[in-house]
Amino acid sequence: MQPFVESLSKCPKHGLHNPFKSPERYLLYGDISAKAAHMLALPKVSDFFTRLIQRVSPKSYQQAFGEVYVTQKFLENFSGDQVRFLARSFAVPGNHIGQQSHGYRWPYGPVAIITPFNFPLEIPVLQLMGALYMGNKPVLKVDSKVSIVMEQMMRLLHYCGLPAEDVDFINSDGKTMNKLLMEANPRMTLFTGSSRIAEKLAVDLKGRVKLEDAGFDWKILGPDVEEVDYVAWVCDQDAYACSGQKCSAQSILFMHENWSTSSLISKIKDLAERRKLADLTVGPVLTVTTEAMLEHKKKLLQISGSKLLFGGEPLENHSIPAIYGAIKPTAIYIPLEEILKPANYELVTKEIFGPFQIITDYKKDQLPMVLDALERMHAHLTAAVVSNDPIFLQDVIGKTVNGTTYAGLRARTTGAPQNHWFGPAGDPRGAGIGTPEAIKLVWSCHREIIYDFGPVPRGWEIPPST
């Protein structure tokens, strides 16, 4: 561990570059990005990474390819001069001749990045490059189960020109990493992962963190019923793609009563039942055992009026080790009134990081109850309001806080690309990923430089003390 501590300590607080230091490095990173994007666009390379992701993180080829594609597009976005454009500052005239105030984006210097198992390429690359673009020196730790993906990607980045000494890549367990953080004392730590660890790190690091943690993500179907097939398909993907192991996965669905008479639920059921282990459209759950999920199901079904809509059984004919989970895509109906009861609320809104969702419905005049359920949640990551009624949309949007919220008939909760912000809202520690705004927020801070050159006014005399 000591070499990592020393390496990080060597980086000054003003970073490896900033607008007044080594600006040519902004260009270097524009070049690296263009080259790496081009590499990832080669079918041979993208296929290699897609399959590598699949070997360690259970998801379909298409879902794994999605990571590679988003990563490639992200790198394209920061080709050429676009890295230096991230360091764009602004200035305002001062009070007298010779004075101007400038607001710059400044790096933190030594920083740390900790990323989870479920997106072994996309999350670490996007956060790592963001940190580097702004002038930081990161130590990067990816969940050891999947870190081979990033290990290979580091080699690709080195090939594309990344200086070896710019990034420290560590392969360790969480405990060692925690110790490293305590000793190396990075100026900022980006953590993506569970809420439990996130809260612990926030205390350990005295708040010098940006976090992207859990999400008990909700979807509301509004009063206007349209395109049932499409909405059902999106629900299936949102709840069950990657076996529900996305922090953006749909955890609860609120249906307006108008949808109850549609074929929506039966269609979602049909789609869920298409999923199979063979192509990993459903597969192992890495952080919850089969037993734990079935136990959770059992508890939920003890709630009055609840029922199993589909799933709720273990997967069959597989060799998934017992330390992982393996269940069929599952949906459980709970009446809205029951969800809101204090005795049930915590249970119902417990995030199961697997192919598991709650479904409920609400009457026309019950929207306030739905909004109350949302307000009481703890994590506010993604959400969807499926409706083309602008009045309904503004009512729900104006009374909620989820960070990435899709609105409209084609709304989804998952599949956030690199072109818009992804991250929680409502928390000053909340991180963002992907966009120029996210990079600037997470990986740089404001520094104000006020030039005051003069001249001192002719005939100036020393005024009285104040």
Place this chain on the structure above:
Amino acid sequence: MQPFVESLSKCPKHGLHNPFKSPERYLLYGDISAKAAHMLALPKVSDFFTRLIQRVSPKSYQQAFGEVYVTQKFLENFSGDQVRFLARSFAVPGNHIGQQSHGYRWPYGPVAIITPFNFPLEIPVLQLMGALYMGNKPVLKVDSKVSIVMEQMMRLLHYCGLPAEDVDFINSDGKTMNKLLMEANPRMTLFTGSSRIAEKLAVDLKGRVKLEDAGFDWKILGPDVEEVDYVAWVCDQDAYACSGQKCSAQSILFMHENWSTSSLISKIKDLAERRKLADLTVGPVLTVTTEAMLEHKKKLLQISGSKLLFGGEPLENHSIPAIYGAIKPTAIYIPLEEILKPANYELVTKEIFGPFQIITDYKKDQLPMVLDALERMHAHLTAAVVSNDPIFLQDVIGKTVNGTTYAGLRARTTGAPQNHWFGPAGDPRGAGIGTPEAIKLVWSCHREIIYDFGPVPRGWEIPPST
């Protein structure tokens, strides 16, 4: 305390207003600001507040008036539509027809503000109004010794249209406030004050804070010696105005050897000796006793090569209670080499929140040693680089991180107005105050709304699961 907890709890996370909820409140706050600015511009009112500040926070009339003036200008800045302009969002075309992604500024809802004794009007008004502008409901605690100023200002704001239920104003000790925070669990807490409390709050509130704490603020005089009178006067004001009780006060001065042969030090001494208790150009120190400051002086003077330049004695003929401090404006010279020694560094760079500064000098080739001294400091608030040499400036600026850094012959460390950012840099928890950027950073978070109305493409069919 309970009413405060309940009142805060009533505010939802989406705030009192946001771009989709009660937008007319943005206009209300534009009106309140215009009216309050006009009131503060009335000589009778500004004189009232200036004298009220003087009664509780020891500073000269001019310095106290400065607070009123900055507050007035700040309020002018957010007249008319300028509050809603703070909520300006942006949008980007999506992937297909009907899709657009929007980035909004969202409030946190229930929030807390804790402000110190030294700026009883400016800091609480600027942070309070910023919080309100963005749609938050704040509970405000001002240091009890000086809270009468803000108590009067609240009445003025109510008179100008502030709804009584928008702000909870609490008068309590720190312990009670801490308990309130633990129970009410505000989504964000802005703290301005000592580093010790700041670090404690960061842990207690698990990082849901923005902080503006200490500053061992430095000034460097570059190789170009010019306008010695002017620079001496600025040094005197930076180090000793408000008896050094500004978080931006000059704590250490690094002189290029070219200045050593000038009359600078003797001029600073003359200016310091003009200061007198009668007009509060020097006065009581509220957080350090006379004894403690003299003891600190004594320790510093034990360092090899150190010497007392001026001051270093108690004020005389006064009735300042012994729990406060009362010393003459003081400067102590310490050789640069000694400052850097591990045995001395912590002692020399200890912030004394009173009329007390360290002065040192450096040779042409010793700039790296100066930069090393700066890098090792803990708090990075204000700084000044007094030089009109652009190469020298960029060298120092590029290798430091202080948040508000003045550069040029007229550079100062204190006196930040409302028109540029004021706050520390290099810390993700760092707060800013005053400008639109500061308000947006401290009092709102990013929320992404992605509209995806469709239509679903004609002939769309359900694709395979992924």
Place this chain on the structure above:
Amino acid sequence: MQPFVESLSKCPKHGLHNPFKSPERYLLYGDISAKAAHMLALPKVSDFFTRLIQRVSPKSYQQAFGEVYVTQKFLENFSGDQVRFLARSFAVPGNHIGQQSHGYRWPYGPVAIITPFNFPLEIPVLQLMGALYMGNKPVLKVDSKVSIVMEQMMRLLHYCGLPAEDVDFINSDGKTMNKLLMEANPRMTLFTGSSRIAEKLAVDLKGRVKLEDAGFDWKILGPDVEEVDYVAWVCDQDAYACSGQKCSAQSILFMHENWSTSSLISKIKDLAERRKLADLTVGPVLTVTTEAMLEHKKKLLQISGSKLLFGGEPLENHSIPAIYGAIKPTAIYIPLEEILKPANYELVTKEIFGPFQIITDYKKDQLPMVLDALERMHAHLTAAVVSNDPIFLQDVIGKTVNGTTYAGLRARTTGAPQNHWFGPAGDPRGAGIGTPEAIKLVWSCHREIIYDFGPVPRGWEIPPST
């Protein structure tokens, strides 16, 4: 005329101020704006200007007061530091140490402003102040029929601190003004008025103009029929307030067939017939005679299928001189198919600057015909799409170009305030008014300053010629 030419010529191209010259003037204009806004907020002053407007420009008290109110709010928006914030620049790191590129907003220096009769206060104040804020020296000409309003306002501005030499206020006919422009050769001329003069000026001044001219403004009612009373009222106001003498007045209404069976038209008729000369809710038309309007009506009624919906008669019992127009609020129905015929199109879409509108309807599948009619128009100022159907809205918005387009059930064509952009789109000469963006576009240009201080790299040697 000569003094005006000389005064203008004295102003250099770099203006009265810019970020590198007399920046204190930005603050001066922040002060002037705050003071003038406060004056206009005094009931005595606002009533004076409202009545003064009414004396020269025929409109109701409420409509005249609207001008005063918008002007006041505009001035509030540029109080305090907000004028200097308009001069905000940006910077980007360069290729090597010492290099940074900055984009500034630069004034034009000597400029001219020509404004029309229908908004004697709002248009000249907003454009004049915008020009001044950015550092220009304007000569201002307001239509002589109404220039007394601005003459009084100039006195108020002088009282609030406007330096007398900053603005030249000329009272002349158009011919003289044209000659002045030819001789003084302002760097930029803002013209608001008729298309005929606008086109002539564009040629005379070789394109150094920004124009806000005619508008044959349209409103489309979408398929969703709701709030008929409200929509009827908005139609009445849009078409007939100020006797239709707003460049944003509704000139043509396209109704989806779903509205035809509603009471909309009869309600619009009732509302139109409430209007009376006594309170100037209908009144003199300053640029079209009664005869000309009746003649136009007659020609329109010769189109096959056309019919008079209401109005179409002269006002009675009045003393309006014959050089002005005086007719009842008028609406004429023309079938959509007829409008599109080449023989009719120019006639139907001729702008009548009076209380006169065309009404037509379209069937569900005729939206492309409506869009075709819009595409063929010449001026693209305001528009309204009255619908809450997002798919319909995006279809119309995506296929049109009007500069200020209202969308949604509450959409209107008139009544643009100071808080959003007002101006035509689709023309590089198009001006905007009111917002920070409009001011920056119309009254300043981009200037790039690239700092390149060095140092020259150690050991640099002269390379070969290229």
Place this chain on the structure above:
Amino acid sequence: MQPFVESLSKCPKHGLHNPFKSPERYLLYGDISAKAAHMLALPKVSDFFTRLIQRVSPKSYQQAFGEVYVTQKFLENFSGDQVRFLARSFAVPGNHIGQQSHGYRWPYGPVAIITPFNFPLEIPVLQLMGALYMGNKPVLKVDSKVSIVMEQMMRLLHYCGLPAEDVDFINSDGKTMNKLLMEANPRMTLFTGSSRIAEKLAVDLKGRVKLEDAGFDWKILGPDVEEVDYVAWVCDQDAYACSGQKCSAQSILFMHENWSTSSLISKIKDLAERRKLADLTVGPVLTVTTEAMLEHKKKLLQISGSKLLFGGEPLENHSIPAIYGAIKPTAIYIPLEEILKPANYELVTKEIFGPFQIITDYKKDQLPMVLDALERMHAHLTAAVVSNDPIFLQDVIGKTVNGTTYAGLRARTTGAPQNHWFGPAGDPRGAGIGTPEAIKLVWSCHREIIYDFGPVPRGWEIPPST
């Protein structure tokens, strides 16, 4: 010509895409840009274009390669999502629930681009792609002498995915193009070329133009003499690279008297005399004959106190046709006082588009005379202030208007890259090239969409007419 007229007329005013129409085309152009950038980065391709440029536009390999390189970097800048980021809009909360105002960037639809001989690749590609990015349909005309370069580039762009129908590429003389413009009536025309044609087009097209024309570009050497070798080399490149056939070429040099005693002039002379036809570091002048240049020299030398510093003779041993010019790099000294005389001013400041510059000097107190000379010029394209004295810099910058102004010891007038704005200032018709800001200014206009969905307030009743 007719097919071009028809093709242009088919494009509606709302363009081929905009944020509400075919947004997938923004992504298409991100892809085209990434691919074309990658192609131009291939040594084989870049060498091909470099040599092709050299065949038609006389410049050295390095200068021609510079065009290819800048073009490649520009294309990298708009890879991935960066084209849609150009269409970024903003929004502001409205007055009541349901209202929000949005400012969009809208295309002009059918547009024209006319570019000159001296940058056969860089100027047309950058302007063409900018036009396309924003949704316009351009007809492009490149000077026929050099249009083969762009003809080849069009093929490369088609290969990279550019739809054939998106651009009309015309090869014609100016007269035909003028006729085409008159008939097709593009909504916007970008012209880069001579002032004479620019002014004519401005009238013909009634101001619907953006222009980048002449530049009698100046360089001022400030009082601080340093790095004489470096400054001499930059002067040589600025004045004589591409045989002075850049619109940014240094036309006049103002030396502070402190430089007169340096070896600067003799060094510039030595460097100028290194240039040779063999490698095209000096070569044919395409728009001025040898005779005309020698005649100009002769006239200048008749001015009192003037002298030939070097050059002033025809090139020898060449086969350059007599319709072109061929002279040695030339510098003529004229005393400042003589330049300012009305009888001389027009002559001295006449732009010679060849390897020809004026050199003068000024005394410490003559800076106002220099500034007067600058103010009287007609075109304000590039400029350089060679000094590291911030007070001197702000004095010159604050009193001038050139659009692209380099400041600092390393200041130059030529060699503007893609990462900062290039274009004239001080003229509302002025175009910019290269940066996101330039693209948005030249190729799009502001369109304001104000959503006003409601709901209409409960209990709303029709108010009185106004």
